[in-house]
Amino acid sequence: MIGQKLTNSPFTNVASSMNNMTIKEKKVQVFYEEFQIDLKQATENTINSVKFCPFDGATDILACCVRERIFIYQISLSSTNNNDNKQGDGTEFDYKFIYDYICGSKCSSIAFGPRTNFSAQSQQGFLSLAVATDDFCILLLNQSIQYDDHPSTNNAEQQFFTGHINHINDMAFEPISGEQLASTGDDCTCIIRSLREPSDGKNITKLMLSSPGVSIKWHNTEPNKLLVAEKKGMIRFYDTITRVAVMSFDCYRYPLTSSDWCTENNLFIGCTSDRDLFFWDTSLTSLPIKILKTDFEGLSELSFYNSKLIAYRGRPYSFLTVKNFITNQTYIERNLIAGRGISWNRSMPLLAVGGPKYIHLFKFNVF
Numbered sequence: 001m002i003g004q005k006l007t008n009s010p011f012t013n014v015a016s017s018m019n020n021m022t023i024k025e026k027k028v029q030v031f032y033e034e035f036q037i038d039l040k041q042a043t044e045n046t047i048n049s050v051k052f053c054p055f056d057g058a059t060d061i062l063a064c065c066v067r068e069r070i071f072i073y074q075i076s077l078s079s080t081n082n083n084d085n086k087q088g089d090g091t092e093f094d095y096k097f098i099y100d101y102i103c104g105s106k107c108s109s110i111a112f113g114p115r116t117n118f119s120a121q122s123q124q125g126f127l128s129l130a131v132a133t134d135d136f137c138i139l140l141l142n143q144s145i146q147y148d149d150h151p152s153t154n155n156a157e158q159q160f161f162t163g164h165i166n167h168i169n170d171m172a173f174e175p176i177s178g179e180q181l182a183s184t185g186d187d188c189t190c191i192i193r194s195l196r197e198p199s200d201g202k203n204i205t206k207l208m209l210s211s212p213g214v215s216i217k218w219h220n221t222e223p224n225k226l227l228v229a230e231k232k233g234m235i236r237f238y239d240t241i242t243r244v245a246v247m248s249f250d251c252y253r254y255p256l257t258s259s260d261w262c263t264e265n266n267l268f269i270g271c272t273s274d275r276d277l278f279f280w281d282t283s284l285t286s287l288p289i290k291i292l293k294t295d296f297e298g299l300s301e302l303s304f305y306n307s308k309l310i311a312y313r314g315r316p317y318s319f320l321t322v323k324n325f326i327t328n329q330t331y332i333e334r335n336l337i338a339g340r341g342i343s344w345n346r347s348m349p350l351l352a353v354g355g356p357k358y359i360h361l362f363k364f365n366v367f
Contacts, residue, residue, distance in 0.1 A: 031331040031366055032322075035093040037073060037359040039066060047354030050341035051110050054220075054263070055175070057117040059347040062095075063129065064359055065107035070131060072099035074118065077350065077363060091363055098125070099145055105133035111171040114178040115142070130181055132168035137161065138183060140195070163191050163204060170216045174223045180240070182226060184213025190228050192240060205243055210234065215259035219266060229259030233273055237282075249286050251278040257300050263346065264306040272299035272312060279325070290325075303351075305344040309364065311351055313342060320353055322362070331366060 039047070046066070053061040062073045076094040113128030127143040142157040166187035174180035184190040190207040197203035211232035219225035226238045233256045237247040253273035262268035270279040277292040277299065296314030303311050311322045318339050322332040341354035349364040 031364060033091050033093075033363045033365070035361040035363070037095055037361070039064070039071065039357060039359065046356050047339045047341060047359065048107055049110055050343050050352045050354045050359060051112065052343045052345045052350075052352060053112040053116050054346045055112060055114045055116055057119065058112070058125075059345055061112070061116065061118055061125075061127075062343075062352055062359070063110050063112070064341070064352075064354060065110055065131070067106050068103045068133075070101045070103065070107060070110065070129070071097065072127065072129075073359075074098050075345075075350075075361070077348070093361070093363075099127065099143070101131075101141065103131060103133050103139060105135040105137070108132045108134055109168055109171050111173055111181075113142075113173045113181075114175055128173075128178065130171050130173065132171055132183065132185075134167070136164045136166060136168060136185075136187075138164075138168065138171065138181070140181070161193060163193070163206070164189065166212075169212070169214050172216050172218050172226075174240075175218050175220050176223045180223075182216050182218065182240075184209070184216045184228055186212040188212055190216065190226075190238075192226070192243075207238065207243060214256055215271075217259070217261040219261070220263050221266070227259070227261050227269065229256055229271055231255045231257075235259055235269065235271060235280075247282065249280050249282070249288075251288065253278070257298070258302045258312075260302050260304050262304040262307055264304075268304070268307050270302055270304065270310070272302045275299055275314070277302060277310075277312060292328075294321075301340070301342050303342045303344055305349050305351070309349060309366070311342050311344070311353075313340075313353075318355070322351065322364070324366070331364065332362060336360070 048065040050064045060075045062075055064071050074096045078092045080090050080092050109132040111130045115128040118125035125145045129141045131139045138161040140159040164185050164187050168185040171183040179196045181193045188209045192205045194203040209230050211230040214231050215229040217227040224240045226240050229235045233251045233253050235249045236245045239246050251273045256271055256273040259271040267281055267283045275294050275296050278288045279290045281289050298315045301313045308324055308326050310325050318336045320334045323330045336355040339355035343352045351362045353360040
């Protein structure tokens, strides 16, 4: 299915004469290309969450939630070189709808497992996905997918987990083996669940938090390190073997609404709290190395592509901003009206953003 490519609003640099009457030079710098996926399969409009798979072999797989439905897409981008095109080279965008699933309750969070793999040489893929729902349960879905078959004809392994007694805000798989799943939520707990042991209640470890858990992230190469961010403004690193907090960072601002761990530089973390963004180099000090102030009523989400390129959303109107963290240069400021979710593709600077009816994708050309 060919995706819709939009004309972005380029930034312009205009050099004028002293009397501002004659324009001598005009340079147009295009920072990004924009594409859209129309959720024609969805009966509801607003997207709850979007997530790119962060694991090798499936970085082109994109999941989104619309109320109680989950949609899985495979994204394809290729460079075009047309000498007859006055605008120069561009990007050809395509996507394939490969799977959907209906949960029994509204989806609140999604997480890919490292077993997810879609080989380019094969017509079969494997999907490992955890879905948190508004009834405080977690659905673990392991599904082999034949592209040419209807999903209902494929064998699926489904497991349901309980343990939380309030809204689940975030989840993350242990990224090496995928044998553990961590979750946190409004019940002020972090639950680490072993997936290789029987689901008899003995396979979970529960960490008590001092306020609702907002975000949870595993270290991408050291599976014994776990980040848990709390609503009161505290970010703690836990040793998953000893179950003890070994490091903490406090932004002293309420409420903390989102936190992320940079995968390119594992010493770099950040969060959104109230209307500002806070960033730490964990090897230097427990104090933020940088604070970015905004004019929003409040911030809701933060995501790193790397230690330079960041994206965040603010209220009202689910406003999207993408900027260079080092230079503070802004690449996008966009009012999306509604929707939630921002997620970077780990193999290229491609950002997926949930909106009303559409998934917006922004391919950046800033490196």
